Amino acid sequence: MNASVENSLSEAGAAGFLHRYEGLRARLPGIGLPWLAALRDGAAEAFRAQGFPTRRVEAWKYTDLAPLTQAGFGEPLTPVESALPLPRHAAPKRVVFVDGRFSPELSDTDVPVRSLARHLPELEGRLGTLARVDDLPLVALNTALFEDGALIELAPGEDGGVIELLSVTRADRPVTSHPRHLVRLGEGAKLVLIERSWGHGESRYLHSPVFEVEVAEGAHITHARIQQEARAGLHLSTVFARVAAGGTYDSFLLHAGARLSRSEAHVALVGPKAAAHLNGAQLLGDGQHGDCTTFLDHAAPDCPSRQTVKTVLAGRSRGVFQGKIHVHQVAQRTDGYQMNQALLLSDQAEIDSKPQLEIYADDVKCSHGATVGELDEDQLFYLRARGIPAAVARSMLIEAFLQEAIDGVTEESAQAALSEAVAGWWERNAA
Amino acid sequence: MPAVTETIDAVASVTQGTYKYGFETEIDMEFAPKGLNEDIVRFISAKKEEPEWLLEWRLKAFALWKTMAEPRWPAVSYPPIDYQDAYYYAAPVKKDGPKSLDEVDPELLRTYEKLGIPLKEQAILAGVEGAGDTPAEGGRLPIAVDAVFDSVSVATSYKERLGKEGIIFCSISEAVREHPELVRQYLGSVVPQGDNFFAALNSAVFTDGSFVYIPKGVRCPMELSTYFRINAKSTGQFERTLIIAEAGSHVSYLEGCTAPMRDENQLHAAVVELVAMDDATIKYSTVQNWYPGDAEGRGGIYNFVTKRGACRGARSKISWTQVETGSAITWKYPSCILQGDDSVGEFYSVAITNNRQQADTGTKMFHIGKNTRSTIISKGISAGYGQNTYRGLVKISPKASGARNFTQCDSLLIGDQCGAHTVPYIENRCMTAKTEHEATTSRIAEDQLFYCRQRGLSEEDAVGLIVNGFCREVLKELPMEFAVEAQKLLQISLEGSVG
Secondary structure, eight states: OHHHHHHHHHOOHHHHHHHHHHHHGGGSTTTTSHHHHHHHHHHHHHHHHHOSOOTTSGGGTTOOOHHHHTSOOBOOOOOOOOOOOOOOOSSSEEEEEETTEEOTTTSOSSOSOEEGGGGGGGGTTTTTSSOOOSSOHHHHHHHHHOOOOEEEEEOTTOEEEEEEEEEEEETTSOBEEOOEEEEEEOTTOEEEEEEEEEEESSSOEEEOOEEEEEEOTTOEEEEEEEEEOOTTEEEEEEEEEEEOTTOEEEEEEEEOSOSEEEEEEEEEEOSTTOEEEEEEEEEEOTTOEEEEEEEEEEOSTTOEEEEEEEEEEOSSOEEEEEEEEEEOTTOTTOEEEEEEEEEEOSTTOEEEEEEEEEEOOSSOEEEEEEEEEOOOHHHHHHHHHTTOOHHHHHHHHHHHHHHHHHTTOOOHHHHHHHHHHHTTHHHHHHO | OHHHHHHHHHHHHHHHSOOTTOOOOOOOEEEOOSSOSHHHHHHHHHHTTOOHHHHHHHHHHHHHHHHOOOOOOSSOOOOOOOTTSSBSOEEEOOOOOOSSGGGSOHHHHHHHHHHTOOHHHHHHHTTOTTTTTSOOGGGOOOEEEEEEETTEEEEEOSHHHHHHTTOEEEEHHHHHHHOHHHHHHHTTSSSOTTSSHHHHHHHHHOOOOEEEEEOTTOBOSSEEEEEEEOOSTTBOBOOEEEEEEOTTOEEEEEEEEEOOOOSSEEEEOOEEEEEEOTTOEEEEEEEEOOOOOOTTSOSEEEEEEEEEEEEOSTTOEEEEEEEEOOOSEEEEOOEEEEOSTTOEEEEEEEEEEOTTOEEEEOOEEEEOSTTOEEEEEEEEEEETTOEEEEEEEEEEOTTOTTOEEEEEEEEEEESSSOEEEEEEEEEEOOTTOEEEEEEEEEEOOHHHHHHHHHTTOOHHHHHHHHHHHHHHHHHTTSOHHHHHHHHHHHHHHHHHHOO
16 A cells, blocks of 8 residues: 555656556446546546646646646545544534545435435436536546545425535645535525535645536525635635526635635526626635636626625735636626725735636626725724724724625525634734 | 617728728839848848848847747737738839929829828928928927838938937938937847747838937927838838937827728738836827728738837836727737836727727736836727727736736727627735726617717717717827827717717
8 A cells, every 4th residue: 555655656747647547447436337437538638638737828827736746646545434623514414525535424414415426327418517628637637536526416496405515635645636526406496505625634635626516597506615725735626507597606715725726617607697606705824825717608698797806915925816707799788797806915925816808799787896905004094093903903904805705695604604714814824 | 779770880881981091102112022031131131221230130030030939819810921921121212302292203192191291291201302491380389200101211300300409300220320329229128029929020120110319308399200101012011119218308209000901911010119217208199090901801901019118217107098990900018117116107098990800909017116107098999890809917016115006998899799808917916006907898878879869969979979988088198189180080980880
């Protein structure tokens, strides 16, 4: 066992992952299914053709994957029974994945979440329909290597309630996990999904999940994403969502942990009056790099979309926001709004922002805004004039800045989980 | 929505109509052989009797160009350009100076007339002996014109008047002969030879352009103006402009461009370099109405231009204003390097694309000095099948404390076959800097039209009013002489946009 770990660790970069695929292929779940074997092989080939993206690729201009491509990583070990310290519940019902594999022991029962690995034979034509591999190498890698993930399928009209999906990585060794989650909401179904990424340990690791979210007519999903990886971790996630007429994909992304994190969302509004909210906040302290990248496709008329992303940067950190709204010619009466704000709290921080509009329909109302600055001196003065100490005043203003973004989350339980994750951030980073 | 339909029809009719500046002057031309190689570079340099260092400079640029690839990132598409299938040098055959306007080639005069150059200035431009000595009529503040007719600057007017102030305003080839030390010091200091594919091409084969030098503390008494014309068939125009404003000086420079109607696409790859020292101000205004091609997208100019200004001195200021209505493809990012503390960069732009026109334009603002400020106002109007992209970069270095940027990009869509795109890049590495970016995309609102029509305005006037209002922030930045021309150009586009 140790020898094989050393082997896989010695080889860095794309070649190491491709060798891992060759070695693991026969043992991967569902490889006996011809359609899935073809999907995995095709994805591995797509990854081989592209390699890891470099900064010469426009979509990766601001995020350098050197920490991933220049170090070796191994596959996670089979779980051994040991008490794993877990964060408090963010929702009454929780399912837990450890190193990308479903853990029945740690999960609550009676939750409408199943292990993807155990239901692969029934997923032909449903898995891999949204995730693109041709121009997204990390998604290709996930498709080739995924072992498990959450399978959530709600029948028409079903209310899935509030579910916490917790992904834990045991970072005692440099491991990678590539879980694939599939969420399908039937017509008029409803779900609040609080997705948390959590890490334990000091070692570097990679957690690279891919979500495919299918929202049928009139269905509504709140997807709160809380990234609290360990500080040496790398988090590279991709969400694909397709929203049918009258459906809503309401998401909020929080980047708080990890040394390097990038969350990419590809959301397509394909039916009239489908709606998308792609809000988020990034809290980046010394040594952290956070990248929030979104692609929003308005492919049907009368669709509204809202996006507010806020970034707070302390210490030597770098924040990236890339948001593209593409309005197709059929998408008349589109109402798109995008706001991106950043607060620089250190003279070693950097923010790179690229909001982008690509519009081919004339009857549209689209706007975006971006502001970057430091804390407002007038506001600080106002608070201090009322006897509030400088540190407290700063903390108040930062929290107010973030709260505005979190207020966009209408689901109470999700909002509470986010507020808790954000609270006290400045106190921890001011030191 | 009859109003909208009419608007679309109107826009269509305008652009399918005849291009106002679509004439071709038949005068004797001298060509270099077609194609591009080291010999052509040497030929151009020899024709212009250039010193050895400039030839070396050109050859270095040519060597760099051969290693470079054409940029593919702009949101424009066009068939591959055959750089060997063009003339890189064309000059009107030189004769002895005519004694009066009657002796001037009437074709040349007609060209000037159509360009709207006043008769007095026509005489000077055509090189009529003694024409430059009499003062301008009516006490009106004159404009000094340097007309670039294809590759050779035909004449420069008001030279003496400017000379009294110590101002140098001449063609760049003349500057190479008369003021080699200045040219050598500044040429390529803002846009180096290997800056990009088209700048390298220009550096290798540039044939003419304007040179302006404003000495210390001088406020240029008149607007300086250049008309660029691309005349002969299949010639590329590679002009090179260099403007130097010494400490405390001030200059306003106007550039107007027209090109006759052609079926083949023509390449235009200019380079403009501006240098502003302490407290100097350079205002650079462009009205570009080159032939945009016909309604099917045949013909038209490829306008691939590199324009950049360096605010080298403290409190210096460079202001770019552009009204881009012509060209089949526009690829242009007038930029400011804000090196001096408290220096200011401005970019005001109106870009109109109609029929099959494509424009990918914007600016770059590099904040390096302390308390540097920049303002970007961009207005894009798309009609027909036009594609209009704003692409801009605001970059703030860690030392640019107190830097400030404000950006506003608005797009107006007329018709459902066109596109409007906004691609801003904001890179901030300074805590005390503030940047703001706003962008909107919309069409002319029905209620605005209705409001105007209710008050008795015709639909055409209403659209004109609304579009003029949309562009006002930019148009008001133009010098008087140009504001009129620009408004006329907008009007021409508007005539078509409503029944």
